[in-house]
Amino acid sequence: MRTTRLAIVGLGNVGRRLLELIELKRDLLRARFDLDLSVIGAVDRGGGALTAAGLSTNEILRLKRAHQSVATYPGIGQPGLSAQQLVRDADAEILVELSLTNLKDGEPGLSTVRSAFARKQHVVTANKGPLVLAYPELAALAKTNGVHLLHSASVTGGLPTLNLGMRDLGAAVVEKFEGVVNGTTNYILSRMGQGQGYAEALKHAQDIGMAEADPTLDVDGWDAASKLVIVANAVLRRPTTLKDVSIEGIRQVTPNDLRVAAERKQVIKLIALAEKAGKDYQLSVKPTWLDKGHPLARLGAGMMGVLYNTDINGTIFAAIEEEDPYPTAAGVLRDIVQIASAC
């Protein structure tokens, strides 16, 4: 049995579910991959805990459910322990970075990921910030240090958009990528299609915890554009930042637009699009009128989906209904297993 040592930064919605899945799948991973995962360190905003013997995932979950920091872990908790210190002090093989997405400077994730590479640790992350701001640098750092950077859950959570594009379309040229990659705006537009106004639909999304109190990142298109930037870098192999994407959100879409669209047997979706133009791609995020027969038009309120149009692999459509962060955490676990079982 091989034990792989993990250090985890961020114990929020995704981090906590990852801990649950590590326990739930312990026997399966042993049987299928001869693999055991040991969480030897973890930090949140309050600090952290680390021990080479492995932390109890149940104890971390108990603390987080009681709204306490992992820094209160009995006997070994360290208030103020930072992610950087965790990387330095824990002898982890894989750093799992699940702190909040910050599109301004990528922190704290960006510095943590750089430090992990400097210590020759593999990195698994669902955090878009560092990838959107510094994808070429981080991919090069991983290569130089002979380690892996896997981030399949950073785009569309549990839907393997990136694995499909990077692995399964590895010999293809993507002529066009189209995606409904932001669940919140798809939910709001779907409700508006049923007759609600924008404000009412947004409030409902906030009431059920789907939209943030400050919905700017979602409704103004930044989250979708961030995912498109990651797809462009990882799948289209195009060094790309947010500046390369023309971005329009959904605030200007009216119920009347949706009614007119319905009369024309169309729907309006916020589409992230990368379309080949000569040797380059044109990248945009904008509300788009789609015929009802279009695969992305059929996506319901809780769904995300992507469509790859390729030169030799045909046209591939994939979709997911993701009502909670378990599929995202499962994507993170899949990346961990991929690295651990290859080492």
Ligand SMILES: NC(=O)c1ccc[n+]([C@@H]2O[C@H](COP(=O)([O-])OP(=O)(O)OC[C@H]3O[C@@H](n4cnc5c(N)ncnc54)[C@H](OP(=O)(O)O)[C@@H]3O)[C@@H](O)[C@H]2O)c1
């Ligand atoms: N939720 C999803 O379905 C989903 C899907 C795809 C990608 N993602 C991405 O996955 C990441 C995690 O998402 P989430 O929903 O789990 O976020 P979340 O619930 O807000 O949790 C964020 C975690 O990061 C910790 N944190 C914040 N600042 C930190 C710092 N300076 N040092 C150490 N820890 C820090 C927080 O600590 P405290 O616990 O002390 O607050 C919390 O545990 C984000 O980057 C998100 O964009 C999420």
